[in-house]
Amino acid sequence: AGAELVFNHPYVYAALRVAAGLTIAPFADADPYRDLSARLSVGTPLIKVPLRFAAGIYNLTFDSGDGGTVLFREITSPAVGFTLEDVRVTDMIDVSAGFLWLTASAQDDEMDAAFTGDLAVRIKLIERGKFRIFVAPAVSGSLVVSGLGNEWNLCPAIYAGVIYNEYK
Secondary structure (H helix, E strand, O other), rough: OOEEEHHHHHHHHOEEEEEEEEEOOOOOOOOOOEEEEEEEEEEEEHOOOEEEEEEEEEEEEEEEOOOOOOOOEEEEEEEEEEEEEEEEEOOOOOEEEEEEHHHHHHOOOEEEEEEEEEEEEEEEEEEEOOOOEEEEEEEEEEEEEEEEEEEEEEEEEEEEEEEEOOOO
């Protein structure tokens, strides 16, 4: 699930994105996974490329039981990085991607580095006045680099939603 609030001006672009996800049916012995995130991205349309600086907070949690299959059961961290947002492919399709460093990895002795990222393709299906109905296949994930071993996960998803009063 997710929500997004966008401010678009000829000189400043800002977006607040909040998302939550959970694994409904993990494969085999994989641990159920939850993630919560909120990020603010800021940029300027003057550079002609929708590259934005992003900062936020991320929580990644594996609900592992006794002797779970993960190295890190929970990571809560501020994050900083860059995003490409709403790259218009056609009038009905746009792509967004983000890559952020989880800053808590700099202070955790067990982690050498941690990152999170996402990629989504938004396909607008129906347009009615100020409303647009869309679907968005997406994938998000995280990577933790550690002396104990590297750990990564990918979470595919398909979102459906409504856009109201989109700036074109």
